[in-house]
Amino acid sequence: MPHSETTPETEMRFDGRVAVVTGAGRGLGRAYALLLAARGCKVVVNDLGGAIRGDGPDTNVAQSVVDEIVAAGGEAVANADSVATPEGGKAIVQAALDTWGRIDALIHNAGNVRYGSIRDISYDDFKSVVDVHLMGAFHVVQAAFGPMCDQNFGRIVLTSSIGGIYGNNNCVNYGMSKSGMIGLSNVAALEGEDCNVKSNVIVPSAVTRMAEGIDVSQYPPMDPELVAPVVAWLAHEACTVTGEMIASIAGRIARVFLAETRGVYRPSWTIEDVAAACEAFHDKGPENPQVLDFGLHGHVGHIGYSFQMASEGAKTAS
Structure with a gap:
């Protein structure tokens, strides 16, 4: 696709907005903070500054990004509290409230x-x-959610991973945490609907220090800067989607979603019936191409569709 033409009138800016970015000292978080600041956003740059395992905090890591933003004419403050505790999560959000009186993203x-x-x-x-990853997400979301709802505006972007959606070997802690982001984001999206608070999940892939030990010599360009515009869009007031997962990898953007096959109905089941129906309830095409994407209110859609199938099956049987 060709690039969209941007003029001063069409540029998507964040003037007057305040964002908190956790883990913003390096890699993806740094790219997010720099792009938001370049578009007029005031940014809390949070980073403990530790090594990849989380050891050895260094407050200079967050401050260096702040210095970069300020040197370019932007506004930012550094914060080195840990997301891993409720107190740390509250302090990170409070840094935005104390400095600028609000938190928008x-x-x-x-x-x-x-x-x-x-x-x-x-x-x-x-x-x-x-x-x-997981408790940290809850700590900062809980701290930010009240102020966002009270001001009738907010954008939440949580980070999942293909390792959380599809799984991977030797990272059960990471996979479980990244799967948990989906549930947290969906609940935030539902509870924020009446307050113009939208919550989405970014599923990013980029070559950062988290790729240490992986042979990336054959990878296409996968710089954090390829992901940053996607996250900035999700954080923008013009973003209308909520309760969704958006993947960004090597320049490709895609919607990721949970889906169901049409399924199979019987008024009663035995273990042997389930075994015999396994192929049918796994079928997603081409003979039975219907895949159900229930979206944000999927709990209602799932129950309603299942009840409808049961009702129709009962009528057929009678």
Whole structure:
């Protein structure tokens, strides 16, 4: 696709808006913070500054990004609180409220990596990743949600991963955390509907320090700057989608969604019936091409469709 022509009148800006970006000292988070600031957003640059495992905090990491933003004429403040505790999550959001009196966008990007299989991972390594990625998301979302609802505006962007959607070996802590983002975002989207608070999930792929140890020599260009415009759009007031997952990898953007096959109805089942129907309820085409995408209110759609099938099946049987 050709690039959209941008003029001063059509440029999507964030003037007057305030964003919090966690894990913004390096990699993807840094790219998000820089792009938002370049478009007029005031930014809380949060980063503990630790190593990839989360060890050895360094407050200079966040400050260096702030210095870069200020040097370019933008506004930003550094914050080195940890998302892993409720107190840290509140302090990160409070930095925006204390400095500028509001929070309009929350981008939770902070993360750490500690590899290990289900069988062998230590509990400390398991918990450390869950605390930062998943509990960290809840801590900052809970702190930001009230102020966003009270001002009748907010944009939340949570970070999942293909490792959370499709799974991967030796990262059970990471996979579980990134799957959990889907549930948190959907609940935030539902609870925020009446307050113009939208919540979505970014599923990013980029070559950052989290790719250490992986041979990326044959990868196409996968710089964080390819993902940043997607996240900025999700954080913008003009973004209308909510409760969705958007993937960005090597220049490709796609919607990721949960779906159901049409399924099979019987008024009663035995174990043997289930075994015999396995192929049919797994069928998604081409003979039975209907795949059901229920969207944000999927819990209602799922129940309603299932009840409808049961009702129709009962009528057919009678």
